[in-house]
Amino acid sequence: MGDARYFSSSKRGEIHELKEELNSPNKEKKKEAIKKVIAAMTVGKDVSALFPDVVNCMQAQTIEVKKLVYLYVINYAKSQHELAILAVNTFRKDTMDPNPLIRALAVRTMGSIKLEQMTEYLLEPLRRCCKDQDPYVRKTAAICIAKFFEISPDMVEDQGFVAVLKDMLSDANPMVVSNAVIALSEMQQQSGKRMMPLDEKTVSNLLLALNECTEWAQVIILDAITMYQPKDSRQAKEMIERVSARLSHVNSAVVLSAIKVIMKMMDKLNNTDMIRVMCRRLSAPLVTLLSQEPEIQYIALRDIRLIVQKRPIVLQGEVKVFFCKYNDPIYVKMEKLDVMVMLANERNVDVVVAELVDYANEVDLEFACKAVSSIGRIALKLEAAADVCVNAILELIEHRADYVLQESVVSMRDVFRKYPGKYEFVIGPLCENLESLAKPEAKEAIIWILGEYPDRIENAGDLLYSFLDGFFSETYAVQQELLTAAIKFFLKEPTKTNQDIVSKVLKACTNSSSNPDLRDRGYMYWRMLSMGDLEKCKKIVVAPLPRISDTSLLVESGLLETLLGTIGQLSSIYFIAPDELIEGTKQYEEMEDYYADASSVEDRNQNIKAVKAAMASPRNYDERTTDLDSGSEESSSSSEDEDDDDESSDSDEETPTAAVSAAAAAVTPDLPIQRFMVHPEDQRGGNGHTGLKVAAGVGFVKGVLCMELLIGNSGSTPLTGFAIQCNKNAFGLAPKSTQIAGMPDVLEPGSNVSVRVALEPNKLNSGTPPPNHPPLLLQTAIKTNVDIFYMNVPFTLYVVCEPKQLINAEQFLSLWQRCGADRQTSRMATPSQPLNPEMVIARLRQGNLFHVNTRLSKDGASAALYFGACLTNRLVVLLELVITRTLPQKVMVNVRTETPPLVNHMHYLIESLLQLKPAPKQ
Incomplete structure (x- = not known):
């Protein structure tokens, strides 16, 4: 069994037995x-409870x-x-042990015990170890100084340990040098003070140590350099030459x-030819x-984007290297x-x-869209190269893939x-x-194109x-674009029809x-x-527009210089300055203070407090819901009356109703449907044939499930006789x-077609619960003249949630209590x-989860939001989200339901809608 036997014992009185064995004079028994x-x-x-007895064992020599x-x-x-201080004398004694491994072990342990009460007793042993004859002890002591600095920065500086680390930079052993560098770097980052003495002599020593270091020590030293x-171009050139060997x-x-x-x-180089040589x-x-x-x-690739922005000639002739491989x-x-x-x-633009x-013709939709x-x-x-690009876009439009x-459309707008x-013929x-x-x-x-070029489009008004x-x-962005386009229409051509359009849009926006x-x-x-x-009005709204340029791939110049100094680190991958990423730095604290101030301002706002207090009361919530429902009907009828009337008074135009506002806010756009490769071209059908590739996804389009x-013919035979069916499901x-619908009679080899198939629930019920783990899968078969092809189409829980609110606050409270805490699952x-x-x-x-109530904690540090979802098969899932308001922000997701298989699917849906990731375990 080996050492595994130590983990299998569990009996009463074990602590007492261990205490006796720890005080045994027998060394083997004590070790066991x-x-x-x-x-x-x-x-x-x-x-x-065994702390004093274990500490006594520190006297052992093994x-x-x-x-x-x-x-x-x-x-x-x-x-x-209090008892840990008893170990001080042993630490001091072990730092003078003849065995350098024991000396280093004592130093490492001293740095790991983060107790300020002990630190002052350990300074002298640490100082002694910094000048130890063995480099292994010295390099361990360098890291220990950085750990002590985290506990008491002032004491480390006052005791002269920063100067000790600086002396270590000229140590004969490269590992001691690298550990001194990383200790000074960490201390400099924490304090915001300049501690690394980067002068010509120090840098020369670092470059000398570079040749004998391990690979990770080389990274540390290069980052410091x-x-x-450098003082001048000559010194910069010399440093480049000494570092260039590391490129291979x-x-x-x-x-x-x-x-x-x-x-x-x-x-720092002032020779253009030299810069060109180094870039190559x-x-x-x-x-x-x-x-x-x-x-x-x-x-x-992330770092290359920064490098190419600063020095475009570095990879000027290497564009083909970046062509994508199939895998x-x-x-x-x-x-x-x-x-x-x-x-x-x-x-190279023609090739690119x-x-x-x-x-753009790939099946992976995200990749294809990015290509366009x-x-x-x-x-x-x-x-x-604009002509070449526009012609390419026209060629792609002819394929008629959605x-x-x-x-x-988005690209041509720009x-x-x-x-x-210049390119109105594309409209x-x-x-x-x-x-x-x-x-x-x-x-x-x-819509922007319609408003900008109504005279170039036949039926632009329609x-x-x-x-x-x-x-x-x-x-809201589309609504705003519609408003602006309608105004442009009317100003460019003030006809009665365009006046009606403007009147309708303005009433919708203001009322x-x-x-x-x-509004x-x-x-x-x-x-x-x-x-x-x-x-x-025309001079204001239809004025000539300034020309634009695409800077979406570029980083702001100040940030670019910062990120170039962090190549190979997280900052350069996230394109975020290091001070904004690292907790404890000055800029991070300023960001935290900013969010704290924003929260306090919100708390002081009496109007917001009143609204939240009203939402915390179930009775008030029910009353508001009733008012909203009745108000919605009245407002919709009044809105229709207003549409019939082209002219109204100023007071009517400028007095929106709260009921209509709430009703309008309840209408939410559909989530975009994400298609997945569900049937690769090499997958065989029921009779062993291939040739059909399918990417599919399930969702809502204009409220219709x-x-x-995206169906493609990758074979050599035309495909006909298409039909589709799904297996029974939960x-x-x-x-x-x-x-x-929309499928051509014949799908020729090499061609693709994008189609939609309307679905309805409760038609082929299996009578069994859904699987426990997401995503949900819809078993689907597509029949052709060649074969019947089977596939699993993934979808998320929101697809089978009713798109209208069926649970009010009173019903929610009753269901929540009925499920109880035993049926609640929580994830941070x-x-x-x-x-x-x-x-x-x-x-x-957007995910068909309806808000029921909100409650604030007494100290205002968190908010609890309650949601309900009713599925098409009448199952109910209840949700509580507790959101903290301080950085780093945390979200506790609590789900209750009487149908356990739905729990993981609801967590999966929440994580995708809110872009959550599991909190690290403490």
């Missing part, structure tokens, strides 16, 4: 007892026993700090650190990094697209655009802004398939009017919108038009018709960006 104590501590048993005793002392020193400012190192971290030093030193020298190691594992490739992970592909755009120039067109937008970015970047059309009056093809636009960004773009029918189901920005903009336009001077499919989801998570209650309510509403 210590092993049992450490095993018990490891599995979570409380053995702190290093094995000392290691175990020191491990115990580190673990229990905080809870037994990055902070040095086998460790990628060493390579990136060497590149970082060279990039910094090149700023950096090309090979960067290209080599792209043949490493995908994770290293991603880090290299690249999606995160690597997306970064490669960005680098390709940055490296595109007049000489041709490659991007191929990517990349073509548009190149058009903005290179005026000489996702291509939507990205093309092209029109950049090159006004016609863009406007042919407006009904397939689902993404808000695409709708915004096409097209714009078609968007007004679903005005309140659109996002029925709950968004203050949209105020509506009032502004209304008052401006009421002045009667259309020419003045459907399955979106929610009864099934197609309304087995025929696939951290958001990717700060959340507030309003943001959470809006996002969960």
Whole structure:
């Protein structure tokens, strides 16, 4: 059994037995007892009562026993700090032991016991170890100083340990040098004071030690050298030459650190030819990094974006290296697209655009959409290549794939802004398939085009009017674009029809919108038009637009210089300054103070307090819900009456009703449908045939539940006779018709088609609960003339949640109490960006989760939000979200339901809607 036997013992009176064995004169028995104590501590048993007895064992001379005793002392020193002081004399004695391993072990343990009461007793032993003859002891002492600095910075500085570390920088042993460097760097970062003495002599010593260090020590030293400012161009050139040998190192971290030093030193070079030579020298190691594992490739690609922005000639002729491979992970592909755009120039643009067109026909929709937008970015970047890019977009539009059309509309909107009056011939093809636009960004773009070029589009007024029918189901950005486009329409052509459009939009914005920005903009336009001077209005609204440029891939110049000094570190990957990432730094504390101030301002606002107090009362909530429901009907009828009346009084125009505002806020846009590869082209059908590839996803389009499919023929035989059916499932989801609407009679080899199949629930119920683990899967079969192909289409729980609120506060409270705490599952998570209650309510509403109530903690430090969801099969899931208001923000997700298999699916849905990730275990 070996040492495993120490973990199997669990009996009464064990502590007493261990106490006797620890005080036994028999050394072997004492060693066995210590092993049992450490095993018990490891599995979570409380053995702190044995602290005095274990400390007595520190007198043992064997290093094995000392290691175990020191491990115990580190673990229990905080809870037994009075007794921990008893170990001081042993530490002092061990630092003078003839064995350097014991001396180093004592120093390491001294640094790990973070008790300020002990620190002052250990300073002299530490000082002695800093001058120890053995380098292993000295390098351990250097790290111990940094740990003591974390406990008591002033004491470390007053006792002269900073000077001791500086002396260590000239030590003969490279490991001592590297540990001194990392200790000074950590202390400098914590204090904000300059502690690293980077002068010419010190840097020369560091470069000398570089040749004998381990690879990770080399990284530490190179990172420190990055902070040095050479006196002149000659010294910078010399440093570059001495570091350049690390560009061919086998460790990628060493390579990136060497590149970082060279990039910094090149700023001091005043010889253009020398800079060009060094840029070419950096090309090979960067290209080599792209043949490493995908994770290293991603880090290299993020850093390459910074390097290319600062020195574009580094990879000027290497664009083909960044062409995507079929087996690249999606995160690597997306970064490669960005680098390709940055490296595109007049000489290689034809090759790059041709490659991007191929990517736009890929089945992976996220990748394909990014490829289309990349073509548009190149058009903005290179005026000489704009024709090539526009022709490529036109070619893609002819395929009539929804996702291509939507990205093309967004890209062409920007092209029109950049090159006004040059590419209007593209407007016609863009406007042919407006009904397939689902993404808000695409709708915004096409509405802007309609408002900007009404004279270039045949039925521009009818097209714009078609968007007004679903005005309140659109996002606020689309609504705002509709408002501006309607005003432009009227000013460019003030006909009766256009006047009706303007009147309808203005009334919707001012009388029925709950968004203050949209409402105020509506009032502004209304008052401006009421002045009667259309020419003045035209000069304001239809004024010539400034040309734009694409800077989305570029980092602000000040931040760029900071990030170039962190190549190979997290800052350069996140594109965030180090001070904003590291807790304890000055800038991090300022950000924390900012959020704290914002919270205190909100707490002092009496109006907000009153609203939250009202929401905390279930009785008040029910009354408000009743008022809202009755008010909604009245307001909708009055709104229709207003639409029939073209002219109304000023008071009517400027007095929106609260009921209509609340009703409008309840209408939420659909979540975009994400399609997944569910049937690869090499997967065989029921009879063993291949040739069908399918990407599919389930969601809502304009409130209708459907399955979106991208079907491709990858075989050599035309496919006909398409039909679709689903297997029985827990929610009864099934197609309304087995025929696939919009499917061509014949799908030729090599062609793709995008279609939607309407679904309805409770049609093919299996009578069994759903699987425990997400995602949910809808077993689907597609029949063709060649074979029947089977696939699993993933979907999330929101697809089978009723899109209307069926649970009020009283029902929620009753169900919550009936489920009880026994049926509650809780998970702690951290958001990717700060959340507030309003943001959470809006996002969960998109997932068909309806807000029931909000309660604030007494100290205002957290808010509890309650939501309910009713599934199509009448099952109910209840949710409590407790959100803290201090950094780092935490979210506690509590789910209650009488159907346990739904729990994991609800957690999965919440995490995706709010972009949560599990909180690290403490």
